[in-house]
Amino acid sequence: MTDPPPVLHRVEEVMGIPVGIDVRDDGVDPGAIGDAFAHLRWVDRTFSPYRPESEVSRLNAGTLSASRAHPVVQEVLARCHVLHGRTDGRFDVRATGAIDPSGFVKGWAVEGAAAILARAGARNLCIHAGGDVRVLGERKPGAPWRVGVQHPFVRDRVAAVLAARDLAVATSGAYERGCHVVDPRSGRPPDGVLSVTVVGPDLGMADAYATAAFAMGAAGPAWTATLDEYEALTILAGGRVLQTPGMARLRADALGREPARPAS
């Protein structure tokens, strides 16, 4: 059974990472994909700490005061402040001394891109951005998007497959993408964490929670079990996978079934 090809599909490099947009609905203005990428580029110009002219860089340089920053910048920093509290301080835009909200901004920017496409009539789409994923609707009627969780050691294999509808999926991990094998014993505590995948309604939040849980190390999985609306899957260095019950219900592989749907 082959899937219908995407109606609109494009991969571009934005924010230093490849971003892919895949829309499955007919009748969506192709210009909407261009608008979505334009939004991501605007976010990059405004928030990148690597661009001297960005608002974030000027805030750090002291040439822009917070009260004169773009309202959207103020909103993002306020949301990061809330996340700082919710993660017991683990998610910290000032962790490096300077302001760097990148850990939230990437997912938040993708949410904005998805909203632009939804306003143009897209109901079934998938966006990936450097390992983070946002899906709306389904890949085809009755079939959820299948999101593979990257295996930490084997580049062309997945450790889990999630059946996703209207879901944000973010992963924070220690492995290098180019490597075939990463030795978990090299410089890693025995109970070290290889990756944390967090799913939920918002990609910015999922991204921040994944970063925070990863930073918590062995205490991360227990912490993820306390999150409202978000579920998590943690891969530990010893080859153990710990997941919250809600995440287990999303699994399309281990449980050997996709969530039941009436036949169409």
Add this chain to the structure above:
Amino acid sequence: MTRGPVMRRAVPVALAAAVVAGLLASVRARPPSRPLPAAGAGGGTIASTATATAVPEVRRVSSKRPRRKGPVRTGMSTESTPFSIISVRVTLTGGELTRVETVELSGTGARTEAINARAEPILREEALRAGSAKIDVVTGATYTSRSYMKSLQAAIDEARRRD
């Protein structure tokens, strides 16, 4: 690697606080709106449930020290993976889950690993597997444009372009 700087600096702080945080996380009550898993509701049901799904429930019943009264029961489930056969042994003491052990019966580095049930509330455990199921998209640690070239995601995007 957009979240790299945040992550790297956060780790030492997190490790320093990990012990305290672990304790806090383990005693924090789960919101009542989230339904508890059904397994573990009755003393004898864990073993059969685990056998059916091969995914053990790790349920912390109480943040207090488990009472060591009442009958001790154990349940066992076994699962074959491409690499090994994994068994999970669950111990109930007086109806409370007091111990979960993962026992690797075969494969490389056969071992026995005990998990403190009280420290890992309501989590399910399984062994890491390398699957090759058909997927639409990949989630993983942030990759750069250079590493994307060799990634699973790039292969999926390339196949889509040929559609």
